[in-house]
Amino acid sequence: MDRYRVIEKFAKDNKWTHGLELGVWVGVTTFWLMKNTTLNMTCVDAWEVQEDNPEYDWQYNKKPVFKNGELVELQEFKHEGQAWNHSANEKRFREDAEQWGERIQILKGRSLNVLDKIPDGSMDFIFHDSDHSYPFVMNEIKAYWPKLKRGGYAIGDDHNWTPVRKSVEEVFGTDYKITGKGVWYAIKY
Numbered sequence: 405m406d407r408y409r410v411i412e413k414f415a416k417d418n419k420w421t422h423g424l425e426l427g428v429w430v431g432v433t434t435f436w437l438m439k440n441t442t443l444n445m446t447c448v449d450a451w452e453v454q455e456d457n458p459e460y461d462w463q464y465n466k467k468p469v470f471k472n473g474e475l476v477e478l479q480e481f482k483h484e485g486q487a488w489n490h491s492a493n494e495k496r497f498r499e500d501a502e503q504w505g506e507r508i509q510i511l512k513g514r515s516l517n518v519l520d521k522i523p524d525g526s527m528d529f530i531f532h533d534s535d536h537s538y539p540f541v542m543n544e545i546k547a548y549w550p551k552l553k554r555g556g557y558a559i560g561d562d563h564n565w566t567p568v569r570k571s572v573e574e575v576f577g578t579d580y581k582i583t584g585k586g587v588w589y590a591i592k593y
């Protein structure tokens with residue numbers, strides 16, 4: 405099951421009302437959840453080329469290929485314009501978000517810089533899908549844990565990416581689960 409269907413099922417099973425998505429891109433997951441659930445979403449994205457981030461290039465200017473959990477190849481894009489176009493992505497997201505009114509709150513910025521805009525204990529789930537490098541994912545999970553309600557879920561995609569898996573293991577040990585297509589989640593009891 406894809407990430408957005410996994411979250412849809414969790415949302416329905418647990419009667420969630422508020423979610424936070426860190427890294428929304430053009431909103432594939434966000435708008436799926438708008439159409440298929442009654443969730444309200446807070447959506448965070450930097451939508452920028454991160455020149456100060458040494459982990460940016462391999463994630464956004466190349467196509468990383470993982471096999472058995474190891475990064476085996478960074479494929480060059482074959483055509484110009486395949487690298488991420490953040491300003492076009494932001495424009496598309498904002499335009500598509502308009503029809504959903506107050507159900508979507510947009511916070512532009514890097515996830516670790518907008519923490520103080522999100523109240524502690526306010527989220528039923530947090531979907532970590534921004535920078536996929538180590539230790540960034542680990543730091544983001546730890547920084548956002550207080551934002552979850554009791555019983556809330558921390559969720560992420562791409563558990564087959566080594567830096568993601570390493571981050572998740574360092575935070576939760578074996579205390580987390582995997583479901584669908586590489587979706588990991590941990591519950592705040």
Ligand SMILES: C[S@@+](CC[C@H](N)C(=O)[O-])C[C@H]1O[C@@H](n2cnc3c(N)ncnc32)[C@H](O)[C@@H]1O
Nearest residue numbers: 427428429432433449450451514515533534535
């Ligand atoms: C894999 S895409 C998100 C996909 C989306 N969650 C979905 O399910 O369709 C990653 C996004 O994270 C954003 N991003 C990368 N680093 C970030 C950071 N530190 N803070 C916020 N957003 C970030 C990128 O701009 C990009 O749009």
